Amino acid sequence: MRVLSGIQPTGRFHWGNYFGAIQQYIALQNNDQAFYFIADLHALTTIRDPEVLKQFTWEAAVDLLALGLDPKQAALFVQSDVPEIPELTWLLMTVTQMHLLEKCHAYKDKKAKGISADAGLFTYPVLMAADILLYDSDLVPVGTDQVQHIEVTRDLAQRFNHLYKTEVFVFPKPRVLDDSAKVPGTDGEKMSKSYNNTIDIFLPEKKLKKKINSIKTDSKSVEDSKDPETCPVFALYRLFTNEDQQKELAEKYRAGGMGYGDAKKQVFEAAMEYFSEARQRRVQLEADPDYVRDVLKQGALAAREKGKEVLDRARSACGIGHLKSGS
């Protein structure tokens, strides 16, 4: 069973990314064949600064390894290191009907906001389909907003198979990620880069403390009894602690006598504890870029090996690549 998932390097990863996605991807890595990639070709539709993109791509690799992605179990690679992807994208593009893309929400949303869309954004579901189909992926863990794109992928796979009367492509199934863990941002809304309310995972201690302190609270005094259920600080505390710890803090909230400053300090300590291993690993990885490069290289090799196999099937199905097939 092949598990495949990609993540865009559009910034540093934050708590919302981790609890909403990364943690769950990593939990699936012990499947027979897990492929994880950093989607720099997708990020190209947003980031126009080459240095920034390079930096984010690198940081994403280091972060994922630090957070527990194990290259012995899963291949980690950068999307643009696999040239078979854009080639397959073109093959799929030729069987993609316009209406299929016109109804995709990423494009529709932008259009609705009056922002001009480029062909990259419009055709991005096809690139995503290539990402998935290239390795005979069975299972694709995604957020609910990406389910539509998996459906497009299945449509394209089916249409290609049908048009060329073959069984080239395997139909992938989405695995909808659990988004029940509520991760509020510093303003109390859902943590998201577009709300500018994120808390990055690997923030230096001092900055992290400051960020946590900046979480919006009501203006109850220390003595007042507070409601843990409606407090974003408490919601974050939940992510890092066990039930006993949560009960204890909840009681303190209700009893009064404890201020938000205190609660925030506890969140800080719990988060530092929770990510302490990852932080240590990250320091080691930063000191050894050759290792990271090697992981990405090996990952790309593994991805290409499988990718070539599928691409060859696709090429011969549609009648190109006669030099290779020799027939």
Added chain:
RNA sequence: ACGGGCGUAGCUCAAUUGGCAGAGCACCGGAUUCCAAAUCCGGCGGUUGGGGGUUCAAGUCCCUCCGCCCGUGCCA
């Protein structure tokens, strides 16, 4: 397709007859606060949509291209 309006900091917008590109919000730092918020002080932030031209000097005038909005038409 034609006519009109518009394009300036991440966002909303200023900039007199062509004369040093500015403010508010946001962001970062500090004071204050149990922590925030509010308030006060400080800081970062710009190829003025792209290209060309006129001029000592262009955000401003001219040409051209791109994009967005409004109106009208054309095409079913």
